[in-house]
Amino acid sequence: MPSPLHVQFVAAARGGPWSITSVTAIVGDPLPTASSLTVTEVPAGSGTTGPADAAWALHGIVSNERYVEREEKTRLALVQEGLGRPGATSGALIPIHKSDAWWQLPQDDRRAIFEARSSHIKIGLEALPAVARRLHHCRDLGGPFDFLTWFEFAPEHGAAFDDLLGALRATEEWDYVDREVEVRVSR
Amino acid sequence: MPSPLHVQFVAAARGGPWSITSVTAIVGDPLPTASSLTVTEVPAGSGTTGPADAAWALHGIVSNERYVEREEKTRLALVQEGLGRPGATSGALIPIHKSDAWWQLPQDDRRAIFEARSSHIKIGLEALPAVARRLHHCRDLGGPFDFLTWFEFAPEHGAAFDDLLGALRATEEWDYVDREVEVRVSR
Secondary structure (H helix, E strand, C coil): CCCCEEEEEEEECCCCCEEEEEEEEEECCCCCCCCEEEEEEECCCCCCCCCCCEEEEEEEEECCCCCCCHHHHHHHHHHCCCCCCCCCCEEEEEEEEECHHHHHCCHHHHHHHHHHHCCHHHHHHHCCCCCEEEEEECHHHCCCCCEEEEEEECHHHHHHHHHHHHHHHCCCHHHHEEEEEEEEEEC | CCCCEEEEEEEECCCCCEEEEEEEEEECCCCCCCCEEEEEEECCCCCCCCCCCEEEEEEEEECCCCCCCHHHHHHHHHHCCCCCCCCCCEEEEEEEEECHHHHHCCHHHHHHHHHHHCCHHHHHHHCCCCCEEEEEECHHHCCCCCEEEEEEECHHHHHHHHHHHHHHHCCCHHHHEEEEEEEEEEC
16 A cells, blocks of 8 residues: 555546436435546545536545454455456445544444444445445545445346445444435446 | 644744744654744645745644544543643644555554554653644645644653653554654744
């Protein structure tokens, strides 16, 4: 892991490799609808504005892990697959924001809710390797969300992805999510 | 904890409330010498460039805790004092960068090195309430450092502060510090 990777998600009327098939507000305010989505690596400090013709642009960082422990990291590395698989023509961008109550918790309390009580990693493992995933942090960048999670999977694994979302949203951890938007895409 | 606080440290030839008394490279490259230091809150996304006449400018974020656990948080809150005490006319800014080896470690390994084996919090507690401290994160902003720690204390507590630095630099955690600069200031 050299310097953290900065990634921008830009929604616009046209031009991106991904077609936006739906934009759904799960909790809180929605995002504007748009037709196409582009995912690009950008230099650090690029800001969160995006090009002039963007419907919206979100900027996140692939940073170090905040909760994953050694044994979990080993298990994940054994089964997860990378982004960009040719058959993975379905995708989703899920921006979420967590409440102040979450951020005020000390590390051990957040970890206990995250895994011991919500099984976040365990639930994620069940969708591997079908669903590839990359987490982007953005709370510290000052935008409207704390995390942007990007998923890619083959269309025949759509049900596994739906199950993943349903299971996570039923957890105690999700009680702290006060904004969540689900952007579905295909290419 | 509402949105994270963004703070800029600007060193220049004149004009700041703090006079820089020394700039010492502890490990790795130094920072340019300068005469005065200004600490200001800035909007998120202000970048790391600073004003045109700055010798250097560093930008960090007062973010959520990454290692502190509930019991430690309670103990710290009981004894620590805030910034800006009238008698605290000595200060220091200590920017550090940690190696890739550190950042590749999973959370439990980093926590074990940080506290179980290096007693980072315990060592810090020994200097409380004399030395007030605020940690700023900057790894995800793409600048040259990962952390900027700001300290304020009364001149008569200079020895306690020196002891704190000496004890931290002797820890296993500090084996992962590959750049550290010590900027001493007074007002």
